[in-house]
Amino acid sequence: MAGVLELASGVLPLLYLALLIDYGATFFLRTRTHMRRPWLVGVIAVHAALLVARGIHEGHPPVTATSEILSLLAIAMAAVYAYVEFVHKDRRTGVFVLLLAFLFQYTSTILLAGRAAPAETVPAAWSRLHVLPALVAYTALAFAGIYGLLYLLAQRSLRLHRFGVFFDRLPPLDLLGTMTWHALVTGFVFMTITIASAPVMFGTGGEGAMTAKVISKIIAGSVGWLVCAAAVLGRWLGKWPPSRIAGIAVAGFLVVMALLVASGLLS
Amino acid sequence: MAEISVIGVNHRTAPVAVREQLSLGPGLVAQLLKAMRAERVFDEALVLDTCNRTECYFVARLAMDPVAHVLGHVARLKGAPPLADTGVFYRHDDLEAIRHLFRVAASLDSQIVGEHQILGQVKDAYRAAAEARTAGFLLNKLLHRAFRVGKRVQTETDLGRGSAGVPQAAVELARHLFSSLAGKTVLLVGAGETAELAARAILRCGAARLIVANRTVERARQLARDLLHPPQAAACAPETDDQACLTEEGLEEAACPALQAQEFEEAAAEGKTTATPPSPPSPRQAATEAIGLGDIPKAIAQADLVISSVGAPEPVLTHAALADVLRRRDAAILMIDIAVPRSVDERLGRLANVYLYNIDDLDRLVARNIERRRQEIPRAEAIVEFEAAEFGRWLASLEVAPTIRLLQERLGDIQKSQIERYGKKFADRGELERFTQAFVGQVLHSPVTFLRDLSENGSTSDRLAAVDMVRRMFKLNENDR
Numbered sequence: 001m002a003g004v005l006e007l008a009s010g011v012l013p014l015l016y017l018a019l020l021i022d023y024g025a026t027f028f029l030r031t032r033t034h035m036r037r038p039w040l041v042g043v044i045a046v047h048a049a050l051l052v053a054r055g056i057h058e059g060h061p062p063v064t065a066t067s068e069i070l071s072l073l074a075i076a077m078a079a080v081y082a083y084v085e086f087v088h089k090d091r092r093t094g095v096f097v098l099l100l101a102f103l104f105q106y107t108s109t110i111l112l113a114g115r116a117a118p119a120e121t122v123p124a125a126w127s128r129l130h131v132l133p134a135l136v137a138y139t140a141l142a143f144a145g146i147y148g149l150l151y152l153l154a155q156r157s158l159r160l161h162r163f164g165v166f167f168d169r170l171p172p173l174d175l176l177g178t179m180t181w182h183a184l185v186t187g188f189v190f191m192t193i194t195i196a197s198a199p200v201m202f203g204t205g206g207e208g209a210m211t212a213k214v215i216s217k218i219i220a221g222s223v224g225w226l227v228c229a230a231a232v233l234g235r236w237l238g239k240w241p242p243s244r245i246a247g248i249a250v251a252g253f254l255v256v257m258a259l260l261v262a263s264g265l266l267s
Numbered sequence: 268m269a270e271i272s273v274i275g276v277n278h279r280t281a282p283v284a285v286r287e288q289l290s291l292g293p294g295l296v297a298q299l300l301k302a303m304r305a306e307r308v309f310d311e312a313l314v315l316d317t318c319n320r321t322e323c324y325f326v327a328r329l330a331m332d333p334v335a336h337v338l339g340h341v342a343r344l345k346g347a348p349p350l351a352d353t354g355v356f357y358r359h360d361d362l363e364a365i366r367h368l369f370r371v372a373a374s375l376d377s378q379i380v381g382e383h384q385i386l387g388q389v390k391d392a393y394r395a396a397a398e399a400r401t402a403g404f405l406l407n408k409l410l411h412r413a414f415r416v417g418k419r420v421q422t423e424t425d426l427g428r429g430s431a432g433v434p435q436a437a438v439e440l441a442r443h444l445f446s447s448l449a450g451k452t453v454l455l456v457g458a459g460e461t462a463e464l465a466a467r468a469i470l471r472c473g474a475a476r477l478i479v480a481n482r483t484v485e486r487a488r489q490l491a492r493d494l495l496h497p498p499q500a501a502a503c504a505p506e507t508d509d510q511a512c513l514t515e516e517g518l519e520e521a522a523c524p525a526l527q528a529q530e531f532e533e534a535a536a537e538g539k540t541t542a543t544p545p546s547p548p549s550p551r552q553a554a555t556e557a558i559g560l561g562d563i564p565k566a567i568a569q570a571d572l573v574i575s576s577v578g579a580p581e582p583v584l585t586h587a588a589l590a591d592v593l594r595r596r597d598a599a600i601l602m603i604d605i606a607v608p609r610s611v612d613e614r615l616g617r618l619a620n621v622y623l624y625n626i627d628d629l630d631r632l633v634a635r636n637i638e639r640r641r642q643e644i645p646r647a648e649a650i651v652e653f654e655a656a657e658f659g660r661w662l663a664s665l666e667v668a669p670t671i672r673l674l675q676e677r678l679g680d681i682q683k684s685q686i687e688r689y690g691k692k693f694a695d696r697g698e699l700e701r702f703t704q705a706f707v708g709q710v711l712h713s714p715v716t717f718l719r720d721l722s723e724n725g726s727t728s729d730r731l732a733a734v735d736m737v738r739r740m741f742k743l744n745e746n747d748r
Contacts, residue, residue, distance in 0.1 A: 030425065158443060161628050163635050172446040173599065239597055241619050 001057050008050045009109050015043045016074070016102035023094040027169050040082050040094075047075045047105075063131040066213075066264025067111035069138075074104035076139040092169055096146050111264050129200070133193040134221070138256070140187035141224050144180050144231075145253025148246035151176040155243055177242035180249050181235065188228035195225055216263035220256050227252025271405060271662075273364045274333050274356055275315070275322030278378050281355035288350055289321040293395065295344050300399035302340050309333075311403040313396040313410070315371070317388050319378050324368060326405050334358070365409065365662075366655040372417035373647055374427065381427040381640040386417040409658065416654045423650065426643040429636030434464035436629040436636075437603050438472060441572055444601050444622060449473035454570035456480045456563065456584065458490055462576030462605050466494055469572060470553050478556045478566045487557035495555060564592050573602040577610040586614040593618050603629070660723075667722040670734045671715050673743045678707045 019040060051071065055061050062068035081097040084090075150170055157167040170176065198218070231248045234240040276286055291299060296314045303312045303325075311326040323337050334356050335349075342349040359367045370376045374385045393410040396402035402410070421427050430436040441448055451474045455466045458481065470477060477494060481487035558566055560583060567573060567589055577583045584602075593600065593615065602623045604611040609625055616623030682703045686696070693699045714737060721733050737743070 154443075158622050161624065161631075163632050167443060172442060173444050175446040242599075243619065 001053075005050070005054055005057060006113075008046075008053075009112055012047060012050060013102060013106040013109050015046065016078075016098060016105050019043055020095065020098045020102050023091065023098055026091060027095045028165060030169075037082070037085065040078065040085070044075060044078050044082060047071075047078070051075065061131075063135075065111075066260060067108045069131075069135070069260070070104045070108035070111070070264070072135050073138055073142065074101040074108065076135055077101045077104070077142055080139060080143065090171060092171055093146070093150060096150060097143070100142055100146060107261060107264075130194060130197040133190045133197065137187050137190035137194050137221075137224065137228075138260075140183045140190060141228065141249075141253050141256060144183035144187055144228075144249040145257075147176050147180040147183060148249030148253070151180055151242065151246040152250065155246075177246070180242070180246050184228050184231045184245065184249055187224065188232045191221065191225040191228055195221055213263050216259055220259035220263060223259060224252065224256045227256070270361055271324065271326055271364050271409060272333065272358065272360045273322055273324045273367055274337065274358045275320055276355050276357070277320035277322075277376065280357055285350065285352065285355055286319070286321065288345075288347065289341055290318070291316045291321065291341065291344070293391075296392075296395055297399060298344055299337075299340050300396060300401045302344075304399060304401045308336060309401070311396075311406045312401040313392055313406050315389060315392040317385070320371070320376075322371075324364065324406065324409075326403070362655060362659045365658055366651060368409065368413050369416040369651045369655050370648075372413040373420040373651055374417070375420075375644065375647055375651065379431050380644065381431065383421070383427055386414070386421075389413060389417070405662075408661075412654060412658050416651060419650050419654070420647045424643045424646045426640055426647045429632075429639060431633060431637055431640065432464075433461050433605070433626070433629045433633060434468050436632045437465035437574065437605075438468045439632065439636075440603065440622075440624060440629075441469060441472075441601055444599055445571065447473070450475045451571040452476040452478065452569050454478045454480065454563075454566050454573045455490070455494070456560070456573065456575040457577035457606065457610065458486070459576035459578075459605065462574050463490070463494060465574050465603065465605070469574075470494065474553055474572070476554045476556070476569075478558060478570060480558050480560055480563050480566060482560060484557050484559050487559070491555040491557050495553060564588055567600070568592050568596065571598065571600060573600065573611075574605065575602065575610045576605040578606065579610060580608060582608075582610055582612040584611040584615065586612040589615060590618065593621055596620055605629070667718045667734065670737055670743070671718055674714070674737060674741060675711060677741055677743060678711060682707050 022039070051062055054068075063072065077097055078101045081094060081101075085094060151173065153166045154170040154173050154176055156162075157164060157170075158173060198221070227248060231240075231245050231252075234248070235245050276289060278286070281289075291314070293316075296316050299314055300312060303309055309325040309327055313324045315322045315324070323333070325333060327333065334353050338349045338353065367376070368389075372386055372389050374380060374382050377385050389410070393402060393406075396406065430439045438448075441451075445451060448469060449472075451469075453466055453469050453474045453476070455462060455477065466477065477491060479487040479491040479494070481490060556566075560577075563584065567584075573584070575584055584604075589612075597620075599620045599622060602611055602615065602621060604623065604625045607626060611623060611625075613623065613625075615621055686700060686703060690696050690699055718733060718737065
């Protein structure tokens with residue numbers, strides 16, 4: 001079983017890479033394929049099956065180790081994007097979301113391969129009250145980073161009057177701004193829940209020792225919350241322009257992801 | 268079965284002075300079709316009449332000169348002498364006629380390749396022929412296939428994507444800034460055909476309010492009225508149709524209500540929906556306001572789009588007058604300056620939420636789109652070629668198959684009648700039946716193989732001639748066709 005899981009973990013990034021190439025061809029080369037959505041749903045289903053299988057094999061939900069969280073982020077991003085594509089019938093942002101999903105899963109696979117000790121187990125309540133909101137918060141922050149970057153790219157092409165790929169293929173500027181904003185608000189709400197639930201969980205048998213890994217996770221979460229709070233309050237109270245919000249989203253996302261990866265390397 | 272042919276003139280073969288002599292309009296087209304039906308010269312006929320072409324697609328019943336015949340009718344209907352120069356006419360038969368129609372429907376034969384109006388015009392022509400009952404089995408099949416070809420080219424290539432005219436380029440820019448133009452406020456400063464066309468195109472995409480600024484308020488009021496209640500549009504208005512509302516994923520998004528209405532109509536015609544069609548917003552529904560140039564700062568605070576076309580040596584929309592107002596805006600504003608010299612101070616374009624474009628930018632966008640359409644032509648031609656070949660094969664099999672069937676039935680009848688007549692003289696009737704069946708099969712083998720080979724490799728004329736010969740030789744009943 002361990003061997004099968006190992007193999008599946010190695011294949012999964014390749015599946016995301018194939019999706020990425022397909023969506024990339026659509027975006028940059030304007031090619032049209034007709035298998036995208038079933039393929040995307042299929043990869044998500046395979047990923048979900050792998051997570052369930054890993055959880056059964058290791059005897060606990062895969063929600064604590066950094067490799068596991070990154071893998072969860074990858075599937076969450078793919079799943080949210082599949083929903084967005086289904087609702088809006090718009091495939092233009094797929095390549096960017098799936099790029100991140102691929103990077104998350106690829107990093108997860110690398111960290112998993114280098115993991116010496118088995119991941120610690122956690123009480124189920126801890127998973128529901130802390131880990132799941134954290135997953136939603138980080139996914140939202142990732143979407144904010146992606147759509148913030150796309151906003152800045154679209155804005156740049158419009159301001160410089162460049163009628164190239166980004167002018168052609170990206171969604172309208174106001175839509176990208178709205179998507180960034182919604183993602184930041186979602187991130188703010190769920191990150192607040194995550195941070196609020198953390199002290200409670202520490203007192204009920206979760207991670208007790210303040211290891212370097214735990215500290216880096218706390219820092220990552222705090223930075224994520226600060227980024228979302230700054231953007232939300234700045235827009236709401238300070239009427240900051242969408243371009244500044246997008247910039248904060250991108251910068252904040254990059255910092256938080258770097259901290260998360262660092263916490264993984266410390267484990 | 269008769270062959271399919273087309274005769275006609277278009278913008279390439281005849282100048283406008285000649286085309287206008289042949290141009291009919293919907294009323295005269297209906298009369299022409301009625302006259303052709305009464306004369307029974309054509310088995311089936313359809314007339315496609317636009318500003319760039321007048322064509323007649325027909326399935327001929329008799330051998331005759333279709334050009335002279337159609338010209339005679341047109342002259343009678345228009346009360347004018349027949350056109351003298353028939354050299355401007357082109358004629359295509361068989362597969363070439365099918366290919367020509369498919370190219371027309373795919374807008375490959377249009378003056379502006381990729382324009383969307385032509386498919387609707389072909390549908391109108393078909394509707395007129397159906398109402399006049401001159402569209403029969405063949406033209407029905409051919410036209411439906413042509414609609415499919417047009418749709419395939421639209422969805423599978425970028426032939427029709429992007430604007431190919433300056434007014435539509437303004438809408439395209441607006442669509443890159445705003446996901447929907449519904450509810451937006453347009454400020455039109457000055458006058459001019461291009462600016463007015465751009466404003467009209469934006470209004471058709473759902474803008475809710477129009478503010479017109481001019482040197483005099485009365486002139487502004489007049490302009491506002493003209494924009495909302497335009498004079499009767501010319502039959503030819505390429506690039507002023509709702510393709511301006513198309514986004515990059517246009518056919519999938521159908522964000523423009525006018526385009527949604529058109530697509531709904533197509534679905535209803537194909538029996539795919541019975542729901543109430545959406546009403547496309549007409550420019551009449553937009554609220555209007557007329558102001559003088561001095562009120563522009565107040566108006567610009569409310570506008571989402573500004574189209575400026577003021578004839579003046581210096582900018583009319585100045586940085587000094589508008590910078591503070593624009594800085595205080597929360598939402599983005601698109602400013603399009605069509606005037607030469609420019610009427611909008613270029614420093615305004617450096618403000619955070621202002622996106623300023625001039626006529627050079629629009630021309631560059633149009634040129635890029637036209638070049639992109641040109642690059643899509645081979646893909647579109649490949650679709651046309653594939654569909655034409657497929658339809659041609661289907662048509663070919665249709666003509667020979669019933670003839671072969673009738674031939675087999677006729678010989679089968681002869682076999683049965685002879686067995687009835689002579690069967691008593693043979694001891695083994697079963698053996699007689701087997702013998703006669705084998706004999707009939709051997710007799711039929713060569714002509715049937717010959718006919719089938721013709722359906723695959725021969726021209727329609729050869730095939731028709733062969734079918735006609737077989738029918739006359741074996742006295743196959745005319746009514747069985």
